[in-house]
Amino acid sequence: MGAIEATAGRPNSLQIVISGIFRENAIFRMAISLCPAIAVTTGLKTGFLMGIAVVFVNTMVNVTVSLMRKVIHPRIRMPIYMLIISGWVTVADLTLAAFSRDAYKQMGLYIQLIVAFASILTRAENFASKNKVIPSFFDGIGIGTGFFFALMVISFFRELLGKGALWGVDIIHAKPLLIALLPTGGFFATGLLMGFFNWIDIRFYGGKGAGGAGGH
Amino acid sequence: MDREFAKLFEIFVASAIINNFVFTRFLGLCIFFGVTKKVETAVGMSITFTAVMMISAAMSWVIFTGIMVPLDITFLKIVIFIGIIASFVQASDTIMRKVSPGLYYKLGVYLALISTNCIMLAVPLINAGEHYGFIESITLGLGSGIGFAIALIIMASIREKLELADVPVPFRGMPIAFVTTGLIALAFTGFAGIITM
Numbered sequence: 001m002g003a004i005e006a007t008a009g010r011p012n013s014l015q016i017v018i019s020g021i022f023r024e025n026a027i028f029r030m031a032i033s034l035c036p037a038i039a040v041t042t043g044l045k046t047g048f049l050m051g052i053a054v055v056f057v058n059t060m061v062n063v064t065v066s067l068m069r070k071v072i073h074p075r076i077r078m079p080i081y082m083l084i085i086s087g088w089v090t091v092a093d094l095t096l097a098a099f100s101r102d103a104y105k106q107m108g109l110y111i112q113l114i115v116a117f118a119s120i121l122t123r124a125e126n127f128a129s130k131n132k133v134i135p136s137f138f139d140g141i142g143i144g145t146g147f148f149f150a151l152m153v154i155s156f157f158r159e160l161l162g163k164g165a166l167w168g169v170d171i172i173h174a175k176p177l178l179i180a181l182l183p184t185g186g187f188f189a190t191g192l193l194m195g196f197f198n199w200i201d202i203r204f205y206g207g208k209g210a211g212g213a214g215g216h
Numbered sequence: 217m218d219r220e221f222a223k224l225f226e227i228f229v230a231s232a233i234i235n236n237f238v239f240t241r242f243l244g245l246c247i248f249f250g251v252t253k254k255v256e257t258a259v260g261m262s263i264t265f266t267a268v269m270m271i272s273a274a275m276s277w278v279i280f281t282g283i284m285v286p287l288d289i290t291f292l293k294i295v296i297f298i299g300i301i302a303s304f305v306q307a308s309d310t311i312m313r314k315v316s317p318g319l320y321y322k323l324g325v326y327l328a329l330i331s332t333n334c335i336m337l338a339v340p341l342i343n344a345g346e347h348y349g350f351i352e353s354i355t356l357g358l359g360s361g362i363g364f365a366i367a368l369i370i371m372a373s374i375r376e377k378l379e380l381a382d383v384p385v386p387f388r389g390m391p392i393a394f395v396t397t398g399l400i401a402l403a404f405t406g407f408a409g410i411i412t413m
Contacts, residue, residue: 034249035334039242082302086295094291112294112341116334118246183240184402191387191394199386 016135017142027150027190028197035116037151038186040107044167047155049103051148053092053111058120058147059140060088065128066136072129081124082115089114119143154189161185224355227348231359234410237335238367239401244335248367249393251326258372259365264326266361268308269339272301273357276340277350290344297340305330335360370400 027037040050064084065072072080093111097104104111114120123143128136159165162180164172179185237243251261276297284290309327312320330336339360343353374396383392 034245035243038245079299079302082298083295086298090291090294093294109338109341109345113243113334113337115294115298116337179402182402182405183242184398184405186242187394187398187401191391191398194394195384195387195391198391202386 013138016138021142021146021149025146025150028194038190039110041151041155041158041186042181043159044155046103046107047151050107051151054114054147055144057088057092057114058144059137061085061120061124062128062136062140063133065124066131066133069129081121085120086115153193157189158185227352227355228359231356232363234407236363236367236404237360239404243338244333244364247333252368252371252375255372255376258368260323261326262365262368264323265330265364268330269361270354270357272304273339273343273353275304276300277343277353280344293344297337301336335364
């Protein structure tokens, strides 16, 4: 959490976005909000839609919380944040239901469950409630994009191995590995990628590894 | 009557084992990885979780069918369900602290974790989506709770042994837990198709 405070002192929008994508990547580094990461990553398309929805909700929640930060009484802030989040999730949910029926059938439940994302609540609490609108906006974009990036990487490998295709287009004309599409494949892909990111951190940045404490 | 009972049994088995929330629907992973470091915590969590799950499934069914459907405000279900769960958890936290401090001392920690759990929210949403009746909703709640308990206890038992294993440094902690879960999930794939819903 030291990095958040440091960037909060000198709000540089690019730094905020980049830190959200890499150093504080919700999935690979902090290991929170994992549930949909595995559920919707059987194909690039669903991963993409989910990622967009998360970027949208994260940014809008940050902006709303930041705009209202002087009005919200600290003692009741949590319920208010939950209300704001669920409001924006409902917007994303209804929009997706209206424009993409097929995808919605497959992933509707997980879109609704964005409400329970700790990464969004954490940002509202730790960043947006203390910062002005512009930095909060970029922080939302950064954290959302980090999540989006993680989803795309996982679904890239799973779709390539499981269907031999990318974005529904056949690439490898061979019998694919069905296991990558099964739940097992999702857990494996995430675990291996997490290990890989830890390895990068240890090898090039001298970090300690040990990714994430595991929260919501 | 028999058919109704059979349907309830189906819902129960399906939600506890075949569509196990952790291994095939990927929900509640946050808590799953968070509290499975020791078997004792896993058991405490499972008990609290199953109880809260059944009660919140019942409460949200009553509010959904009794208030939201007649008023035609079902599109607000996300907002309302999360409100119900959060306030119920908060209330039971306060009541438990007053009425039974011993129990609170044992299980109170888990209550705080539960309120933002994805399964907690998923069960009312599934109940609403499938138009389940009152008893069916509770059965789904019970089944999911038991399923979650099974997952937690299996995982916690494995992770206690895993502590002693020689894992490559980048894989210590979460990554190896993920790979382990993948293997358990593979075993649970074997249950698929026992009951077709």
